[in-house]
Amino acid sequence: MPPPNAAHSWLAGRHFGIVIDAGSSGSRLQIYSWKDPRTITLEKGDPLAYTLPKVEKGTQDEDQWVSKVEPGLSSLADNPESAGAYLRPLLSHARDHIPPSLQKETPLFLLATAGMRLLSPTKQAEILKETCRFLITHSNFKIDGPSAVGPCGSSVRIITGEEEGLFGWIAVNYLMDGFTGSSKERTTYGFLDMGGASTQIAFEPSLAHQGNTKNLIDVRLRLLGGDEIRHKVYVTTWLGYGTNQARERYVGKVVTEFEASRGEENDNDVVPDPCLPRGLELTESPVHASRPASSHLSATHRLRGTGSFEQCVQNASSLLNKNAPCPDSPCLMNGVHVPPIDFSVSHFIGVSEYWYSSEHIFGLGGAYDFVQYERAASKFCSRDWPGILKEHEESRWGPNVELPRLQMQCFKAAWIANVLHEGIGMPRIVDPGGNSTTDADKVVEEAEKKGLGRPRPTFQSLDTVGDIAISWTLGKMVLEASKEVRP
Numbered sequence: 001m002p003p004p005n006a007a008h009s010w011l012a013g014r015h016f017g018i019v020i021d022a023g024s025s026g027s028r029l030q031i032y033s034w035k036d037p038r039t040i041t042l043e044k045g046d047p048l049a050y051t052l053p054k055v056e057k058g059t060q061d062e063d064q065w066v067s068k069v070e071p072g073l074s075s076l077a078d079n080p081e082s083a084g085a086y087l088r089p090l091l092s093h094a095r096d097h098i099p100p101s102l103q104k105e106t107p108l109f110l111l112a113t114a115g116m117r118l119l120s121p122t123k124q125a126e127i128l129k130e131t132c133r134f135l136i137t138h139s140n141f142k143i144d145g146p147s148a149v150g151p152c153g154s155s156v157r158i159i160t161g162e163e164e165g166l167f168g169w170i171a172v173n174y175l176m177d178g179f180t181g182s183s184k185e186r187t188t189y190g191f192l193d194m195g196g197a198s199t200q201i202a203f204e205p206s207l208a209h210q211g212n213t214k215n216l217i218d219v220r221l222r223l224l225g226g227d228e229i230r231h232k233v234y235v236t237t238w239l240g241y242g243t244n245q246a247r248e249r250y251v252g253k254v255v256t257e258f259e260a261s262r263g264e265e266n267d268n269d270v271v272p273d274p275c276l277p278r279g280l281e282l283t284e285s286p287v288h289a290s291r292p293a294s295s296h297l298s299a300t301h302r303l304r305g306t307g308s309f310e311q312c313v314q315n316a317s318s319l320l321n322k323n324a325p326c327p328d329s330p331c332l333m334n335g336v337h338v339p340p341i342d343f344s345v346s347h348f349i350g351v352s353e354y355w356y357s358s359e360h361i362f363g364l365g366g367a368y369d370f371v372q373y374e375r376a377a378s379k380f381c382s383r384d385w386p387g388i389l390k391e392h393e394e395s396r397w398g399p400n401v402e403l404p405r406l407q408m409q410c411f412k413a414a415w416i417a418n419v420l421h422e423g424i425g426m427p428r429i430v431d432p433g434g435n436s437t438t439d440a441d442k443v444v445e446e447a448e449k450k451g452l453g454r455p456r457p458t459f460q461s462l463d464t465v466g467d468i469a470i471s472w473t474l475g476k477m478v479l480e481a482s483k484e485v486r487p
Helices: 080-096 121-137 160-173 241-261 307-321 353-359 370-380 385-393 403-423 440-447 472-483
Strands: 012-020 027-035 066-069 108-112 156-158 190-194 198-203 217-222 227-241 270-273 280-284 301-303 348-352 459-461
Touching: 012 080, 027 080, 027 385, 027 472, 066 080, 066 353, 080 121, 080 440, 108 121, 108 198, 108 472, 121 156, 160 190, 160 217, 160 227, 160 348, 160 472, 190 270, 217 472, 227 370, 241 270, 241 301, 241 307, 241 403, 307 370, 307 403, 348 353, 370 403
Parallel strands: 012 108, 108 156, 190 348, 270 301, 348 459
Antiparallel strands: 012 027, 027 066, 190 198, 198 227, 217 227, 280 301
């Protein structure tokens, strides 16, 4: 497909930016675009002056703005010279959709995340060097020259979990109008992200606490009117607190406790697990069993679901490690310092696993209601596995829900609840009627008192805003577009 002609009306005054998100399971190229801020005429008092450049999908055919290859870039650890063949489809896609006359001024970033972070420094350097060489020699896109950061400067590199969280925070606030309006009107959202390996938080502490908080990141963005806005953001990551690694730690814990409690003559290796639906039996190896581990303790065990959401929440709560030493008070989970959060004024958006665990089976994505969430989770966890399996075969939950999601939904739902309430400290709403009854008006009234109700809930899980996916790559592009605004 030939690239669009630069004379096309849609392209008039349009700038582009490309981000390749090199994740652990694949690399996704995303093309963004925005109007050149210098071509936008603003009248005095124009509300546009208090907004950021509008960053949107970079192709008119909305399906073409993204292209993906699998597996992850880190899979080239033993074969870095294959980086060119790996990236060629992505680069061809970008060249096909951005006019040749605009490619020299179009920045291209390849930013690697979790998978590449796990490689040795030598392997990382080899892959990044080959990646840089290929992108420079096979495209005309704007790529940094060599620097202390790497062979392609800041254009090709591995980003930290904190950077990923910061870009996510920018994306959420851009999409939710957290940066719009005059300084007195602006209130930003906090950002929560959870994957398989880690969970992140990014938020702007209150002015009262900013002076006492170390390691705040100074975010500067320029509005279309030329004014610079500044936000001081706190970002931190908990490794091992993503859903998959939390599950591994949980299996180690329950197997250790099971072995410690049974007698020597008891040869029953079936471990009861309230975090699995009733009757589901899985064979798992305790990766994180307590040491010193006996050969029997470290062997494969069968876990059989007993289906109790409440018991699962209770059993998994110790994995938050809330009692760890806290060298820099206050701390949340695992002795990690986090500035105080006032949930009566702070509002958070959760993405990734926060969305999947709420929406894909429970249908409760969006504004979070603890009463509804707990009821849905309790009902699902207590169901018999054969009944769940039958409904899956009948496609009740649609193509987004695969068998591993159904197997782990009870645990993941409990882990999300633990992190939100016990870990981060978000208040619950207590349903006085228990799980079977609720007085809706009183619940909403109580929610609003605690900052959990309408019109702006303390927490909501989201996947998209409008037709734009919430992605850290968008946050990176908002930063780039903002740099083009003249003071």
